Amino acid sequence: MLWVAVTVVGLGFLIALEIASRRYGVRGPITDQAREVIFAPRSGTVLYAGMALMTVVLTWRQRFVALGAAVGIDVVFWLVRRAVDAEAMFGNGALWVTLACGVIALTRRTGRDRVLLLKGVGLALLLVAGRKTGYAWLLITAKTRPTVLDQYVATADHALGNPSWLAGRIVASTGTVGAHILEWVYIQLPVAAVAVALYQLRRVAVERRFPGHHLVRTFLVIGLLGPGIYMLFPVVGPVFAYGADGGHWAVTNLWPHTPPPVGNPQPVPFNAVTPRNCMPSLHTAWATAIFVHALKGPWVLRFAGAFWLVATLGATLGFGYHYGADIIAGVVFTLTIDMALGSLDRGWDRPAKRFVVYGATVFTAFLVSYRCLSTEMAALPWVFGPLLMLATVSVVYGYARITMQSKLTAVPGHAEPRREPQPELL
DSSP states (O other): OHHHHHHHHHHHHHHHHHHHHHHTTSOOHHHHHHHTTTSOOSOHHHHHHHHHHHGGGSOHHHHHHHHHHHHHHHHHHHHHHHHTTOOOOOOHHHHHHHHHHHHHHHHHOOHHHHHHHHHHHHHHHHHHHHHHHHHHHHHHHHHHOOEEOHHHHHHHGGGGTOHHHHHHHHHHHTHHHHHHHHHHHHHTHHHHHHHHHHHHTTTHHHHTSOOSSOHHHHHHHHHHHHHHHHHHSOOOOHHHHSSGGGGGGSSOSOTTTSOOOOOOOOOEEOOSSSOOOOSSOHHHHHHHHHHHHHTTSOHHHHHHHHHHHHHHHHHHHHTTSOOHHHHHHHHHHHHHHHHHHHHHHHOOOHHHHHHHHHHHHHHHHHHHHHHHSHHHHHHOHHHHHHHHHHHHHHHHHHHHHHHHHHHHHSOOOOOOOOOOOOOOOO
């Protein structure tokens, strides 16, 4: 009944975020999601991606019925909104179908069929809820952290060669085409995650069970733990702290042409609107998770995962959303979490335990060094730069080695399970 306990804890977390959001005069994740049953969604793409995850538990016929119903409902919503001159957006149909499958599971299913369908619906709603809780978390970071630590990270970033300033100039030189491509990749990261997850979960309907470890688990845990680090280490990013987007709150307007001078870093007051969502870079963390899970698929999926990782790195740095220090912290953060979740499935052995402890130690050391040794790091870049990269590479190497060993020692796959007849969805 672990999934029941997780559901209860998740619901309590959503309620807490709802209450916290209301205190600041905005809708919380529960209210925001409930409105999308009728009103225009923020992201119809995410709602359809969530429905796609839910359909892994259905037969192909049921999937076509679900997709047709979702599109039909969206067409009706579009016609009504056009008639009343309301905001046009798609996605309501996907949400309606997902909720309908939940009702069907509770009223027309029993035993394993009910549990499997509820897990599929829960997976879809978790993806959507994760996006909503992210919005709430970003608001809370902006409201509760009046000062930011950008000067510390920018100073430490001298040890890495100020990569955001370099990437910003490169992206600017590509013109609007390059910027639009990177922006699309940056925004549609959940879609790439769903594509990889659909490959990993492609046999759920046949085997009548979910695999023990898959991308969605890592994706959601990253989104759950990451904002907590935001609260401990609030950073807004170069384009806000050192660029025009920060307005009069910016320390100075230098990004991306002139790296900031090395001085005595101090916490800097900032507005109560801009999220403190830099440390670690969760977009880098999610893109890294997509890449490492895509490596288990065919070459097309591996190529797509590599492209999404490289493009996401280009966007996070080139748009001035992150420093180089955020990027390497995000990589270590992800690999540590994914190893821990994978070990929960296959069992904790000594190498996995050591790696998780080591990864957590490296991540903590990064944060402490950025906060306490930033001036020394900027003064001795030829020492601290290689040390930072060596620590990151050591985590990547350890993850790759343990993962490869796990594949070599894994028990050979079981025989193809007998396909059981599945009840009709509708």
